[in-house]
Amino acid sequence: MKGIVPFYHLFYGLEFHRFFTRPPDFNSQIKFQIRFTVNNAKQLYQRVHQNNGFHPCYTSIYDTGRKDEANQKMNPEAMGYDRAFFDFDIDNHEAHQLKKELQDLRSRGLFHQKKLQDETMETLRNLIIDERIAAPAIDEAKRFAAMFKEWFGSYPILFFSGCKGCHAYTFFEPINDVDINRCLTWFAEETKETHDYQTMDLSVTKDAKNRLSRVPYSKHQYTGLTVVPFQVDDSYEDIMAKALSPGIEPFSREAYYSTFGEYLQGIDPILKHNMEVEKKQRTTTQGNLDKPLNPMVDDHRLFFKSILGEPEGEYPEKEYLMYRCPFPGHDDNKASFRVHKAGYYCYGCGKKGNYFQFLKEYHGWSDEEVKNHLKTGINKKTVKVKIP
Numbered sequence: 001m002k003g004i005v006p007f008y009h010l011f012y013g014l015e016f017h018r019f020f021t022r023p024p025d026f027n028s029q030i031k032f033q034i035r036f037t038v039n040n041a042k043q044l045y046q047r048v049h050q051n052n053g054f055h056p057c058y059t060s061i062y063d064t065g066r067k068d069e070a071n072q073k074m075n076p077e078a079m080g081y082d083r084a085f086f087d088f089d090i091d092n093h094e095a096h097q098l099k100k101e102l103q104d105l106r107s108r109g110l111f112h113q114k115k116l117q118d119e120t121m122e123t124l125r126n127l128i129i130d131e132r133i134a135a136p137a138i139d140e141a142k143r144f145a146a147m148f149k150e151w152f153g154s155y156p157i158l159f160f161s162g163c164k165g166c167h168a169y170t171f172f173e174p175i176n177d178v179d180i181n182r183c184l185t186w187f188a189e190e191t192k193e194t195h196d197y198q199t200m201d202l203s204v205t206k207d208a209k210n211r212l213s214r215v216p217y218s219k220h221q222y223t224g225l226t227v228v229p230f231q232v233d234d235s236y237e238d239i240m241a242k243a244l245s246p247g248i249e250p251f252s253r254e255a256y257y258s259t260f261g262e263y264l265q266g267i268d269p270i271l272k273h274n275m276e277v278e279k280k281q282r283t284t285t286q287g288n289l290d291k292p293l294n295p296m297v298d299d300h301r302l303f304f305k306s307i308l309g310e311p312e313g314e315y316p317e318k319e320y321l322m323y324r325c326p327f328p329g330h331d332d333n334k335a336s337f338r339v340h341k342a343g344y345y346c347y348g349c350g351k352k353g354n355y356f357q358f359l360k361e362y363h364g365w366s367d368e369e370v371k372n373h374l375k376t377g378i379n380k381k382t383v384k385v386k387i388p
């Protein structure tokens with residue numbers, strides 16, 4: 001394809017250390033080398049060219065830094081983070097079956113029952129083009145892009161994946177002082193939940209460091225469709241037409257520079273702080289309070305000590321603690337609030353219950369809010385981080 005090396009130049013940089021890989025779909029008896037180090041656009045192009053259409057072509061999201069040639073280990077200390085990658089993908093049973101059939105055929109040879117392979121590919125391709133099965137992922141990626149622009153100043157660049165999903169990349173000035181996995185995991189989970197991006201694939205952001213992405217302008221091995229960029233106002237048909245007969249489009253990385261890197265730098269220390277606070281809480285008196293999912297408080301004395309501090313009276317032989325009643329409606333001038341192993345009872349105002357009822361009534365929370373609190377273990381000492 002004309003202009004592909006200059007494109008990789010602009011997209012990935014002049015020089016870099018990336019891994020190129022083509023996961024094998026076939027013939028496990030023969031040892032194919034499947035992972036290579038590439039150091040510049042030309043090498044990347046050569047790898048893509050050799051494998052295009054037959055094997056998937058993936059490369060590292062980040063420059064992996066200085067590398068150990070012998071075992072191709074990356075050096076996380078030297079990794080450069082200058083982009084973020086998001087993936088949108090749909091589940092489709094029929095497409096899944098067709099992929100499996102192709103995989104099975106190819107495991108017996110790239111040209112084994114070639115006619116059947118071609119027919120299966122065509123069926124899959126038609127499913128994507130005519131049945132529009134990738135539409136939910138593409139629509140969500142467009143919605144994500146618009147939101148992203150509003151928050152961080154520019155659209156991410158979107159690529160159709162060649163099958164049933166799409167990718168979004170944003171670029172920023174390199175940042176080195178953040179825990180990229182922590183930040184991206186948090187951001188993606190929060191965004192996915194808040195904005196209901198059902199097709200957003202969280203595994204991508206969970207392990208951003210090690211993640212590989214499909215190389216732009218490579219051909220999908222099961223559909224023959226090319227990984228092509230698209231705009232938010234491109235129709236599904238426009239995108240498919242490009243994927244069928246692609247040409248390299250003008251690209252400037254500057255057009256996709258966003259303030260996302262600065263944003264990550266801003267939230268990282270807060271997320272780190274919250275993690276430390278939560279970790280500390282887990283290891284101190286809080287007992288079972290923030291054990292994830294269905295936390296049961298075994299001993300209410302520990303629970304109330306963790307939130308109210310030391311009691312005014314402690315009666316080990318009688319097995320209860322006495323506090324001044326914490327409920328705002330009861331101005332308790334002596335310690336009337338008794339906490340025993342299984343719950344609490346106030347001699348003054350008559351309130352009684354267990355930890356769940358306490359959190360609910362004390363904070364004025366709904367059942368749902370109490371559950372969220374117990375699930376996340378977030379308390380007042382952690383800092384609320386919000387997506388923009």
Ligand SMILES: [Zn+2]
Pocket residue numbers: 325326327330332336337346347348349350351
């Ligand atoms: Zn009371």
